[in-house]
Amino acid sequence: MRPAAAKSSSAGPGVPVALGLLAALTLAGVNAVVLVRPDAPAPPLPAPAPDAAVVAGVTEVAVVTMTNDNRFEPLRVTIRAGEAVEWRNTSLVLHSITTDPERAVRKDNVASPAGAAPFFSGDLYEGDVYRHTFVVPGTYKYLCQPHEAHGMVGWVDVLPR
Numbered sequence: 665m666r667p668a669a670a671k672s673s674s675a676g677p678g679v680p681v682a683l684g685l686l687a688a689l690t691l692a693g694v695n696a697v698v699l700v701r702p703d704a705p706a707p708p709l710p711a712p713a714p715d716a717a718v719v720a721g722v723t724e725v726a727v728v729t730m731t732n733d734n735r736f737e738p739l740r741v742t743i744r745a746g747e748a749v750e751w752r753n754t755s756l757v758l759h760s761i762t763t764d765p766e767r768a769v770r771k772d773n774v775a776s777p778a779g780a781a782p783f784f785s786g787d788l789y790e791g792d793v794y795r796h797t798f799v800v801p802g803t804y805k806y807l808c809q810p811h812e813a814h815g816m817v818g819w820v821d822v823l824p825r
């Protein structure tokens with residue numbers, strides 16, 4: 665069992681983590697271009713290092729595995745606009761990924777920010793890999809179509825670039 669899985673298994677604790685990351689990433693991104701004025705207040709201390717298994721914003725591609733017990737691992741990842749998530753079916757079970765409400769039994773099991781087109785991976789068999797690049801910032805909720813009733817859903821948070 666990985667601590668990251670437990671940490672990401674509820675939406676509540678994820679919010680401060682995401683906000684902290686946003687602050688950290690914003691700070692890191694701004695530091696490179698902002699001119700520091702002598703009268704400017706001291707910048708805040710950097711946030712603690714984010715959990716790498718949950719937060720993948722520093723990488724080009726966040727990897728999510730699909731498991732034999734019908735879970736996305738990790739449950740939630742954070743990337744920046746223009747980066748991708750790669751789903752790997754490491755299980756023996758057929759899975760899929762979609763944000764399309766037309767493919768959801770419960771419409772609230774999927775979500776996309778305004779302006780983002782829904783996507784669907786098609787059937788992913790053992791060993792299959794599907795990659796999607798996220799352009800529109802915001803929070804995405806997706807599901808596995810064969811296992812929606814099992815609660816096989818996940819989230820991608822896309823930070824502005």
Ligand SMILES: [Cu+2]
Nearest residue numbers: 759760808811
């Ligand atoms: Cu599935």
